[in-house]
Amino acid sequence: MSAVREKANNASIGTTAARMVLLERAAGHLKQQPLADAMGIVKRGLQSKINGTRPIFGDDLRLAAAAIDQRAGELTALATQMREAAQ
Secondary structure (H helix, E strand, C coil), X not given: CCHHHXXXXXXXXXXHHHHHHHHHHHHHHHCHHXXXXXXXXXXXXXXXXXXXXXXXXXXXXXXXXHHHHHHHHHHHHHXXXXXXXXX
């Protein structure tokens, strides 16, 4: 078993709950399907991770963070365009 999988399988209840909340918050900002796509899983798999029936690995969180970073960049670019248009 890989170290990543082993760590996720041995995560404390608090760590598991925190990861579930983080994924749920990410899904709230990105919506579930785009987040699942970014993580390379199906929407049902994401829902299983959020509700705690499947483990959440570090790579899951890193992929979700990258998707949020991309979305944040898109929103920043839009805000810049809006400010420029307001001049």
